[in-house]
Amino acid sequence: MMRIFVPRDAAARALGADAVAAAVLREIAARGLDATLVRNGSRGMVWLEPLVEIETPQGRTAFGPCAPADIPAILDGQSDKALGPVEAIPFFARQTRLTFARVGLTDPLSLAEYEAHGGLAGLRAALAMTPEERIATVRDSGLRGRGGAGFPTGIKWATVAQAPAPQKYVVCNADEGDSGTFADRMLMEGDPFCLIEGMAICGLSVGATKGYVYIRSEYPDAIAVMEEAIRIARAAGLLGPALLGQGPAFDMEVRVGAGAYVCGEETSLLNSLEGRRGVVRAKPPLPALEGLFGRPTVVNNVLSLAAVPWIMAHGAAAYRDYGLGRSRGTIPLQIAGNVKRGGLCEVAFGLSLGEIVHDIAGGTASGRPVKAVQVGGPLGAYFPPSLFDTPFGYEEFDGAGGLIGHAGIVVFDDSVDMLEQARFAMEFCAVESCGKCTPCRIGAVRGMETIDRIAQGDPEALPLLTDLCETMKLGSLCALGGFTPYPVLSALTHWPEDFARTRRAAA
Amino acid sequence: MKDFVIPGHDGAPAFDDRDLGTPARRSNRTVTLTIDGFAVTVPEGTSVMRAAALAGIEIPKLCATDSLEAWGSCRLCLVEIEGRRGTPASCTTPVAEGMVVHTQTDTLRRLRRGVMELYASDQPQQGLAGPMNRGTPLQRMAAVVGLNAVRYKAPEGGRMASHAEPADNPRFRPVDASNPYFAYDPAQCIVCNLCVRACDEIQGTFALTIEGRGFESRMRPGMAGEDYLSSDCVSCGACVQVCPTGSLMEKSVIELGLPTRSVVTTCAYCGVGCQFEAEAQGDTVVRMVPWKHGKANRGHSCVKGRFAWGYATHRDRILEPMIRESIDEPWRVVGWDEAITFAATRLRAIQARHGRHSIGGITSSRCTNEETYLVQKLIRSVFGNNNTDTCARVCHSPTGYGLRQTFGTSAGTQDFDSVEHTDVAVIIGANPTDGHPVFASRLKRRLRQGARLIVIDPRRIDLVRSPHVEAAYHLALRPGTNVAVLTAMAHVIVTEGLHDERFIRERCDWEEFQHYAEFVSDPRHSPEATEALTGVPAADLRAAARLYATGGNGGDLLRPRRDRTFPGIDHRHGHRQSGHADGQYRRPGWG
């Protein structure tokens, strides 16, 4: 029986995958084919979506981007959308897909297929380990938090594991609020069992019996898939009173966010999970010691947790072998903005920013020169082409005055006005501020006004902006207010000409 | 209310009125650190801010006070710590061994001024000297950090956003003067959350919240659409007391201005005995502020003592001595000498004519212990008889009897602070949230920390279920069956062997206890046997008794009036006995 794959991924659906899938079903029926339609995850090549794959004895061949009208020709074997074997497409071929190995390959809700492609090996391995070995494996893999701060995951887990408490929790941060990021969503929609397995291993390792996945409300597909996958996992005895029927208890549920960027900040997320207003809590106490409902809690990003099954199954050293410096393993880059090839690309740390922008993304879609690249979401710095040799790694980006954050990369061509981008950063902060601390709550609004004055050529406004950025950077309670100065100051540093307006010019 | 003690005067000890910023921490481990070059040793868990304050170093602050847990929002209290990145907030950073802290550096000065400049840029037109902005901490901090000018201004043709302009902030609402005692002006609010935290943590009413987010954040009483008056607010005044701006302010201060002197005094409304600072201009009271060193109230109060002092200047008040020959004559205002001579002569005359025992004296329950003492002294040593009583003695004689029979003295067994150590509280026939609100707030605080509560009362008092507080058991007995219920509790404790024999042998008469144990063990005292009489389900009673006996430090609170009847005596007696059987008295948190 032939299998035809049309992604169920929200990005593919937004580009018309549902209509394509309907066309596939129509053609199967009309032609009386012995074929089934599988709604897989996305392979991450968003510019090729909807990407249709047909299973052949030689492997899976790809067609895209497809419209419903392309389906008959594809089935006739004479489509001009043919892309050859999907895994030979250069964008895909150069990747190191550890975390995303199954995304796009399997039916996301088939537990059998999940296992057939290496799923549950990590949990089984972890169950066979001593508690110390589990933590040591995560620590030695060099895995660091993929949610933004890059905190070593093993140390976080060890803190929770060592905290004595009658109840502990695992909270998966799936709020994914950074503009230009979508890896968490793709993983949850494309391989939900991987996240479940990662959370189960985490619970097992730290002594937590309950997990929550906090998913932003703007991800209805991911919410539905995760809920269904949890139900399946529970029915199969993977989750429940005994992990895989042999381990300690672990169960989990999905919680839906209320639509605030700041609820991705871990303490604010915990408040939201507890049913409180989503404001940031001062640290200490660390969530690892006093987290959800005051109990020791691991808060990890989707990608951090989803990396763990592979690490457990293949060993710490295998993961650590990838990467550079203190950034070990792989990072799922999310490439967006003005690029030829946008999408998800999992690679080992260490590629230069220039390679990513030019070789992987293929430069700008507009064909104009690249002016700026914002890395790490709305709080990340803008990089000029002169910094394109910066290798992709936590310390390396920090050293260049930026951050890698959740590895979102947004490319702009030379038509962008960096003063406008700086103002947008302040505006984003003003809109999304939780309002708890003064530098962010009032500062972001004053920042917009001050940049407007700069645009008008007011000479007093520029020094005021740099003073304000210092107050926000050093004074804010959390990274929303604290990192907003990064895009603002990087724009000012690298493109001073965009800020050098005179009163006459403005008039 | 009476002058009680004037700290620092007449040899009375001076009290430390500094706000140390964050609450004290109890720990038997200490930590030594260096702050601005001074070595400081404090209990583990203490904040850097408090450690500095104890060393005499004031770190600027606006959102911290030592009666509430740190919150970390104003960002004025930033410090530099050697070896740590950035500038952590001193109120939320606990001390660590060997830490080296700097509270005054160029960077910190710039940051603090930067934050104050932002505050000032969002205050009403009059800036920090608005009409209601009277000597507030916000004003003081602006001066302390040396804020000289606000450089923010509107772009040409645009405007500078203000949280108090409906055009910039759709959530803005004007002054809420619905509360009779204080006004809320959101225009001056800096969203420091102190009021919300005071209402939650100290008062336990949860009447306030912050709505909206970012620039639109706004403190709001009650649910959407409500004002202070229609919210759950009980006008305790805690929020007003902590507000560092002119946003929440007593109407009396708005009307009269700031007080110039203060006298510590005790509130005479109820038996809790809250202490206040009566703040006045000359002899005119401007406001009553609960005194942080008051042992009963620790800086908290209820509406009565805080705001209901209008009687102090009421026109019906008698301010001069008056006398009259007989009841059909009008009162005549006279001098003190004449009045006292008149009273003394007449009293002596009555005694001369009718005998030594013909007169006596009774004091009101509103009188302080000192006043009552003086009156009985007058009766005994001047009038030469024992005809003296106090109304409180009448109310409390069953209490006194019960306590005396059980413990040999009729005094209470614990002070109010001991509630902080209670693990299981039993309330019998009392309704503290109404009757003794300040104590109720302290009890609720402890309950929110995890202590459990047993309510024995036919009524469903507030504490049975109120925000973040729920009784583990509410034994809604039939009126008049207190003794049966308490005996049944003792029955459970004794028959299930939950009493602490070692404690009883150590502190009580073991033989007598055995008599008592034998008596309560009788099957007719079992919860099952008395269920029909008391109406309390036997299973609940058993569970409550087990909780009382095994749930940790137990304490009980009884309401005096319950004890007026003779069963009241038995009940108190019975209750004390069960407490004793269980070994629960005379340790902090017990009794």
Ligand SMILES: Cc1cc2nc3c(=O)[nH]c(=O)nc-3n(C[C@H](O)[C@H](O)[C@H](O)COP(=O)(O)O)c2cc1C
């Ligand atoms: C304003 C703000 C938004 C954030 N949003 C997210 C988010 O959407 N997803 C996420 O995983 N982490 C987010 N973070 C980071 C989290 O606070 C936290 O560091 C992370 O969830 C920890 O997980 P990790 O160690 O696996 O990265 C955000 C942080 C800030 C300050």
Ligand code: SF4
């Ligand atoms: S920086 Fe902004 S988002 Fe973070 S705590 Fe402060 S006000 Fe809230």
Ligand code: SF4
């Ligand atoms: S007066 Fe008391 S009860 Fe009312 S809001 Fe303020 S703190 Fe709460």
Ligand code: SF4
């Ligand atoms: S009303 Fe006063 S105490 Fe309450 S948040 Fe505003 S400034 Fe702070």
Ligand code: FES
């Ligand atoms: S006093 Fe520390 S942040 Fe306000």
